[in-house]
Amino acid sequence: MNAPDKILQQHVDQSISSVETTPAISQWPDVKELYGRFDALVNQPMRSIKRGAMAKVLEHFESRCQGSKRLAEDAKRVIPGGVQHNLAFNYPFPLAMKEAQGAHLTDVDGNRYIDFLQAGGPTLLGSNPASVRAKVNEVLDECGPVTGLLHEYEVKLADLICQSMPGVDMVRLLGSGTEAVMGAVRLARAYTDRKWVIKIGGAYHGWSDQLVYGMRLPSTGRMEAVGIPRGATAYTQECLPNDLGALRRKLQLNRLRGGTAAVMVEPLGPESGTRPVHPDYNRQVRALCDEFGALLIFDEVVTGFRLGPGGAQAYFDVKPDITVMGKCLAGGYPMAGAIGGRKEVMMMLVGGIGTTSKRAFVGGTLSANPLSCVAGYYALLEAQRLDAAGKAGRAGDRLQRGLAEIVERRGLPYVVYNMGSIVHLQTSGVLLLDTSNLYKLWRVKAEAKERKHMMEEMGAAYSAHGLITLAGSRIYTSLADTDEVIDDALNRFDEVFKLV
Numbered sequence: 445m446n447a448p449d450k451i452l453q454q455h456v457d458q459s460i461s462s463v464e465t466t467p468a469i470s471q472w473p474d475v476k477e478l479y480g481r482f483d484a485l486v487n488q489p490m491r492s493i494k495r496g497a498m499a500k501v502l503e504h505f506e507s508r509c510q511g512s513k514r515l516a517e518d519a520k521r522v523i524p525g526g527v528q529h530n531l532a533f534n535y536p537f538p539l540a541m542k543e544a545q546g547a548h549l550t551d552v553d554g555n556r557y558i559d560f561l562q563a564g565g566p567t568l569l570g571s572n573p574a575s576v577r578a579k580v581n582e583v584l585d586e587c588g589p590v591t592g593l594l595h596e597y598e599v600k601l602a603d604l605i606c607q608s609m610p611g612v613d614m615v616r617l618l619g620s621g622t623e624a625v626m627g628a629v630r631l632a633r634a635y636t637d638r639k640w641v642i643k644i645g646g647a648y649h650g651w652s653d654q655l656v657y658g659m660r661l662p663s664t665g666r667m668e669a670v671g672i673p674r675g676a677t678a679y680t681q682e683c684l685p686n687d688l689g690a691l692r693r694k695l696q697l698n699r700l701r702g703g704t705a706a707v708m709v710e711p712l713g714p715e716s717g718t719r720p721v722h723p724d725y726n727r728q729v730r731a732l733c734d735e736f737g738a739l740l741i742f743d744e745v746v747t748g749f750r751l752g753p754g755g756a757q758a759y760f761d762v763k764p765d766i767t768v769m770g771k772c773l774a775g776g777y778p779m780a781g782a783i784g785g786r787k788e789v790m791m792m793l794v795g796g797i798g799t800t801s802k803r804a805f806v807g808g809t810l811s812a813n814p815l816s817c818v819a820g821y822y823a824l825l826e827a828q829r830l831d832a833a834g835k836a837g838r839a840g841d842r843l844q845r846g847l848a849e850i851v852e853r854r855g856l857p858y859v860v861y862n863m864g865s866i867v868h869l870q871t872s873g874v875l876l877l878d879t880s881n882l883y884k885l886w887r888v889k890a891e892a893k894e895r896k897h898m899m900e901e902m903g904a905a906y907s908a909h910g911l912i913t914l915a916g917s918r919i920y921t922s923l924a925d926t927d928e929v930i931d932d933a934l935n936r937f938d939e940v941f942k943l944v
């Protein structure tokens with residue numbers, strides 16, 4: 445390490461211990477009241493944008509986004525569907541971005557947007573922070589992105605995560621959240637010598653064979669498991685969100701047939717809190733896991749670091765046995781995935797060629813490369829030093845309050861709530877439809893299609909008004925979202941809601 449870097453390092457180490465962070469979540473939503481409002485939203489006709497106004501929104505894309513349109517047409521020739529990410533917004537066509545700085549994005553046609561997508565969550569500091577980029581460039585100049593051998597930042601990042609996350613003594617870095625989930629399931633099975641894995645219906649844990657099960661909507665089981673043999677999901681089960689009785693029954697049943705290896709939860713509730721958990725839910729799941737000897741896995745791919753250095757486990761004061769991380773872990777740089785956990789459990793992931801102990805095999809050529817590690821290390825340090833999660837949380841609160849006021853003033857049935865910097869704006873309610881049993885699922889199938897289209901229209905209308913959201917129903921705020929940015933956004937949302 446050169447001298448200036450050493451000084452920065454010392455400063456940073458001191459600042460971690462002395463830094464005061466504020467809670468990212470100022471108040472847990474009133475879950476009972478929220479579920480009542482979800483029911484009201486999906487039990488009434490949709491409140492979509494008026495047809496004339498929607499035609500104007502689409503006209504905007506034709507007149508102002510020709511560069512994106514051309515690129516999107518080219519993309520369709522060589523990329524299936526023209527988009528690479530499952531959540532990439534493509535109505536009426538995907539917008540192609542050129543610049544990303546702080547709170548804003550600029551597309552190839554020069555249109556500027558407030559960025560509430562944040563690449564799907566990882567850029568808590570805002571886009572492209574110079575302080576992190578400078579450190580990444582230093583490492584790139586020195587050794588390029590990868591050597592395949594141990595690098596100092598690999599250790600520093602792991603150390604920082606262990607200091608920050610209460611349930612993490614050791615860390616294994618991998619390539620993505622999906623990889624880390626796969627590894628976590630294998631680890632839990634290897635450690636417990638059991639097979640069953642219980643997830644919560646509607647939760648998204650990436651696209652591994654075992655966990656494309658009950659995805660996005662509860663009780664949908666293998667509905668999306670196209671190309672996945674039945675055997676791959678044969679030991680995966682789902683429970684309805686917040687249903688502790690059902691979880692206990694599954695654990696009891698599994699006890700008679702080999703036992704449950706793990707219960708995996710998104711700690712805010714499925715789909716980043718789209719269906720929020722009761723405040724004591726995670727603690728009760730922990731108790732059930734202890735009673736039945738199952739490991740508790742927290743999927744903190746979204747919540748890790750976005751809810752503060754200690755993630756959701758610090759917020760709920762519940763220690764999982766295994767934590768899955770991703771997204772913010774590498775500050776938006778590529779290769780963001782990690783498994784963390786209790787030392788005793790983690791020791792079953794020992795790496796290296798010479799290892800002879802019984803282990804769960806995970807790995808990857810580019811895992812823990814210096815580029816991702818230096819990016820993650822400085823992104824997490826900066827986030828702690830600047831209290832990014834707390835400040836992004838306050839931005840989320842301000843946005844939620846403003847949106848709730850607009851919705852109320854305009855007499856709309858939309859539901860807005862937030863957990864810090866994760867803001868849910870439910871207008872079509874497609875993810876809130878009652879699919880709690882097969883009959884209900886069959887009944888809402890056609891309606892789900894219509895409601896999904898409404899969500900696409902809302903997303904397009906937001907974009908036409910300079911707001912990029914996650915699939916038209918979720919918003920991530922960041923440190924870069926000052927009061928001015930949020931107030932500007934609120935005026936834009938008001939213009940959109942005027943069209944309903």
Ligand SMILES: Cc1ncc(COP(=O)(O)O)c(C=O)c1O
Pocket residue numbers: 564620621622623625648649650651710716743744745746770771780781
């Ligand atoms: C809770 C959760 N787990 C896992 C994943 C998968 O992570 P990745 O997209 O990095 O594979 C995601 C991605 O959105 C997620 O939200």
